Amino acid sequence: MQKILIVALVILGFTACNFHTEADMDDMDDMGDKEEMNINYPAAYVVNGESNNIEVINLNDVTQKVQMSLNGAMFPHHINLSPDQSKLAVAITSTDLSAGHDMGGSGGMKGFKVMVLNSYTGKIEKEIMLPKMPHNGVFNTNGSELWIAQEDENQSQVLVYNTGNWNLKNTIQVGKGLSEVTFAQDGTKVFAANTMDATVSIIDPTTKAVLKTVPVGKDPVGAWPAANGYVYADNETDQTVTEIAVASGNVTETITLGFKPGYVAYHPGQQELWVSDATNGKIAYYKENNGQWTLQGSITTGADAHAIAFSKDGATAYVTNQGAGTVSVIKVADHAVTTTIPVGKKPNGLVIRQ
Numbered sequence: 001m002q003k004i005l006i007v008a009l010v011i012l013g014f015t016a017c018n019f020h021t022e023a024d025m026d027d028m029d030d031m032g033d034k035e036e037m038n039i040n041y042p043a044a045y046v047v048n049g050e051s052n053n054i055e056v057i058n059l060n061d062v063t064q065k066v067q068m069s070l071n072g073a074m075f076p077h078h079i080n081l082s083p084d085q086s087k088l089a090v091a092i093t094s095t096d097l098s099a100g101h102d103m104g105g106s107g108g109m110k111g112f113k114v115m116v117l118n119s120y121t122g123k124i125e126k127e128i129m130l131p132k133m134p135h136n137g138v139f140n141t142n143g144s145e146l147w148i149a150q151e152d153e154n155q156s157q158v159l160v161y162n163t164g165n166w167n168l169k170n171t172i173q174v175g176k177g178l179s180e181v182t183f184a185q186d187g188t189k190v191f192a193a194n195t196m197d198a199t200v201s202i203i204d205p206t207t208k209a210v211l212k213t214v215p216v217g218k219d220p221v222g223a224w225p226a227a228n229g230y231v232y233a234d235n236e237t238d239q240t241v242t243e244i245a246v247a248s249g250n251v252t253e254t255i256t257l258g259f260k261p262g263y264v265a266y267h268p269g270q271q272e273l274w275v276s277d278a279t280n281g282k283i284a285y286y287k288e289n290n291g292q293w294t295l296q297g298s299i300t301t302g303a304d305a306h307a308i309a310f311s312k313d314g315a316t317a318y319v320t321n322q323g324a325g326t327v328s329v330i331k332v333a334d335h336a337v338t339t340t341i342p343v344g345k346k347p348n349g350l351v352i353r354q
Contacts, residue, residue, distance in 0.1 A: 036121040037066060042354040044309070044318055045119070046327055047076045047090060048344030049097070054079070054090065054117070055343045059311075059354070062329065062341050068122040074111055078136040078180065078307070078349035081119065082143045085353050087163075088117045089137035089146055096346070097135075114148050119353055126166055130159075135179045136222075136349075140205060141187035145169065149181040149192065158192055160208060170208045174201040180222035184231060184246040191223035191231050191244070200233055200242075202249045212249040216242040226266030232273065234261035241275060243293075255286065255293045265308040267317075270332060272296070276305040276319065283308065283319060285335065299335050301328035307350040320347040 042059040045068075052074055058064035070076055073092040080089045094111040114137040116126040128137075133151040140147065148159040156178030160170040175194025182191050183205070190203040194213075200223050202212045217235025223244060224232050230252070233242040239260055243253040255273075262276035273286040273293055281303045286293040303323025310317050310332070317330040320343075327347065329339040 036123055037068070039066070039120050039122070043119075043352075044327070045079055045081075045088060045349075045351050045353065046320060046343050046347045047079050047349035049075050049077065049322070049346035049348045051344030051346070052076060053344060054088070054122075055347070056122075057327065057341060057343075059352075062339055065341075065343075066122075067344075068117060070115060071124060071127070073113070073115065076115075076349070079351050080136065080138045081351045081353055082139045082163075083141060084143055086119055087125070087139070087143075088119050088351070089139065090115050090117070090349065091134040091136045091148070093133050093135065095133065097348070114146070116146070128161065128166065132157075136181060138181055138183060139163070141183065147181050147183075147190065149178050151178050151195075153177055153196060156192070156194065158190070158203065172203060172208055172210065174203075174210065175199050175213065179220070182223055182225055182231065185225040185227050185229075186246065189246050189249070191225075191233075193220040193222050193233060195219050195221060198235070200231075200244065202244075214242075214244060214249060214251060216244075216251070217254065222263070224264040224266075226273075227268040228266060228271075230266075232264040232266070234264050234275070236260050241273075241293075253293065257284070259284070262304070262306040262322075263308050265310065265317075267310060267314060267332065269314040274308050274317070276301075276308055278304050278306065278322075281305050281321065281323065283317075283330070297335060299328075299330060299337060301330075301337060302326050302340070306348050309350045309352045311352060312354040318350060318352065320350050322346045322348055 044057040046055040054068040056066045074094045077091045077093045092113045112130040114128045135149045137148045146161045150157045158172040174192045175197035177196025179193045179195045192201040200214045216233045217238030217240040219237040220233040220235045239257045241255040259277045259279040262278040265274045283299040301319045302321025307320045319328040327341040
């Protein structure tokens with residue numbers, strides 16, 4: 001009789017702890033009884049895609065690291081910091097995207113969501129469950145909205161949520177196979193990279209209307225914002241970068257790379273365009289010469305170089321290397337790696353809070 005009672009209690013405990021509806025997961029306190037962190041220092045937040053967590057690097061001493069748990073979520077992807085720097089939004093793709101984004105849909109898969117965490121405590125504040133793969137979530141310029149890129153092989157959607165009550169405000173139809181949604185540096189336009197369509201949709205952030213759809217190269221992943229009035233679409237299969245003027249929405253230049261780009265970042269002080277070379281594990285940097293972007297050199301970082309982030313003062317760059325499981329720290333003025341930080345498996349997204 002005693003054995004039967006023990007078995008019954010075990011089964012009851014397993015049932016209570018392991019079965020939740022999506023509604024439960026959406027509103028539960030995911031940190032449970034875990035001790036909250038105290039991240040009161042300048043930090044780099046690194047998304048470890050295969051380790052399924054966020055590694056937090058203390059920028060005062062890069063040997064000091066802690067990890068944010070993601071409640072069992074699989075393959076987190078890109079990450080965004082709210083304007084007041086208090087919140088992080090990370091997309092959960094349930095899919096390894098390290099080899100590229102031309103997948104042809106994600107039918108039949110589950111576990112898609114965007115998680116919102118407190119950047120100081122690591123506490124999960126919200127989980128937005130989604131029926132289709134989200135590639136990223138990005139806050140608008142005043143933090144009142146979270147825009148989510150949701151992929152669909154027929155017609156993708158950009159979902160706009162009110163961060164005050166987390167209600168869905170708008171659903172914007174864009175192209176096929178959407179990867180990233182990004183805001184222009186000045187916040188006046190939103191760009192949706194339709195990977196399967198080889199286009200970028202340009203959206204008015206106020207009216208939520210699609211203003212224009214621009215053809216770019218094959219398999220664009222993101223139209224990355226720059227402080228020079230342009231965005232730069234990285235076209236993986238064509239191995240090119242498309243420059244788009246924010247004001248007009250016109251394509252102004254196509255840069256031929258000769259490698260698969262992973263990310264594009266503009267450094268305003270150096271007036272350089274940095275492109276991660278996923279093929280060769282490098283960062284290639286370009287300067288304008290007679291109105292054309294011209295290769296100046298490269299920096300060897302690590303296998304499958306990916307995201308790039310600059311420090312607030314512009315003196316330092318940080319690069320995630322997906323294949324190497326590291327973050328490279330680069331002195332911008334010298335174009336030289338000064339430190340290599342080991343992190344988790346397949347680090348992809350990266351954001352700096354200073």
